[in-house]
């Protein structure tokens with residue numbers, strides 16, 4: 001590292017000492033904390049993003065958001081060149097950078113890591129796209145990020161404004177593929193591919209094109225965040241005739257981000273979000289989270305404020321049913337497809353939070369289901385190992401990944417079928433539908449907006465109401481609790497977080513408690529985004545699930561001691 005680079009880093013780092021008494025780590029989804037603690041961390045994340053850009057010689061993304069957390073929190077996460085989360089082998093470096101107590105130590109950490117990674121500081125120009133959600137702390141953290149990026153010679157921060165997290169990931173991916181990569185291009189791509197999907201799914205419906213087309217309504221809770229605003233813009237571009245989309249809590253009405261609204265609230269509390277009420281009874285409703293990478297559906301019953309939840313597991317199941325159906329049409333009497341012997345492998349990826357009834361249902365469909373630890377970085381990575389990888393967290397974060405070889409095969413099959421058939425065969429329609437879906441769904445990361453459009457298209461194709469969809473299977477009653485403890489890192493888990501290996505003895509105690517409940521299942525894990533241990537319990541009745549969760553929360557207290565805070 002040359003002297004000019006060293007002194008630039010030293011002088012800028014001196015302006016951003018780490019917060020006293022807070023040690024932040026790159027958790028499930030980047031760094032997250034009270035926004036007042038984050039200027040130094042975001043500055044350092046800027047350095048990290050710039051180094052990642054130098055190392056990969058590609059465009060990198062830096063997103064300032066704390067997703068579904070309260071409005072006073074904020075956070076920062078990095079997108080790799082493909083639009084995926086930051087490579088996990090860089091996370092320990094992120095932690096060391098954030099923790100460096102002085103500018104000198106920070107310089108040492110950078111120099112050591114750059115040496116190990118053989119990063120060359122040759123002044124070559126690289127770009128970091130910087131996006132942020134609507135939090136009031138965003139602008140000041142944006143400045144910190146820009147200064148961090150600018151303290152690596154050659155790295156340029158490009159402010160791409162207020163975006164959803166999936167938009168930023170999509171833009172990074174598109175930039176590195178040298179395709180059109182602006183926010184407008186994203187919205188254009190979504191509306192163009194939705195039109196294509198609608199055409200392929202509706203006009204290529206077996207037995208006629210008009211049967212399922214009806215004027216239908218969807219009411220969306222935008223969490224008072226960025227997703228609501230972007231959906232309003234997208235809605236204008238889509239100019240839909242067969243579907244009316246209303247957006248509440250768009251952020252334009254002045255409500256507080258994520259307060260009593262949004263996908264996390266709806267999924268965890270199972271209560272009608274603010275702004276929704278009797279006028280929405282019986283209507284299909286959806287909820288986005290604060291940065292629009294999560295999506296859940298729900299209905300408002302007339303008799304209570306408890307919603308009927310259609311969560312990420314059911315979105316996954318809907319997608320899986322549809323894709324399986326299209327593949328079987330494609331392979332039926334498929335002279336052509338069996339000749340080449342290609343059998344696409346579908347993988348369903350869930351976490352331990354997936355409702356047990358969903359996992360049973362998916363397995364009964366004959367699908368391969370695997371569990372990974374919590375956090376989309378794990379699910380996404382696993383899903384890339386299949387021709388079609390469908391991953392979802394129960395909280396509504398997920399997408400479908402199609403492998404490049406599978407898409408090439410599908411493209412070739414589509415052309416082959418269209419050249420041999422008179423008119424459009426069922427097989428060719430199925431190939432076109434799958435190709436259209438691959439264009440609509442965001443391949444970089446779970447995306448509430450593109451996921452929602454796909455749900456809407458599939459429901460119309462199947463001719464299903466939200467109630468019919470919800471009845472694919474019945475969720476087992478479940479309960480989630482958070483327990484504050486003195487040190488959450490004292491809990492260490494294994495087997496996709498289904499077992500606790502530390503502290504000793506607690507897993508046996510959880511097992512003994514769980515065994516008391518029919519269909520009981522329970523696990524605990526330290527949160528990666530909040531300073532808590534999370535408890536998840538499932539059982540045959542709601543009372544039993546509540547009671548199992550409470551007993552295990554007490555075990556956590558007993559084994560780990562209550563936090564003094």
Ligand code: NG1
Pocket residue numbers: 028029067353374375376393395397526527528529530534
């Ligand atoms: P933590 O706090 O590690 O449980 C939460 C969600 C994750 C993921 C991240 C990132 C639950 C139980 N956990 O992580 O699934 O979405 O936030 O936003 O919902």
Ligand code: ZN
Pocket residue numbers: 067068165289290291292293294
């Ligand atoms: Zn989110």
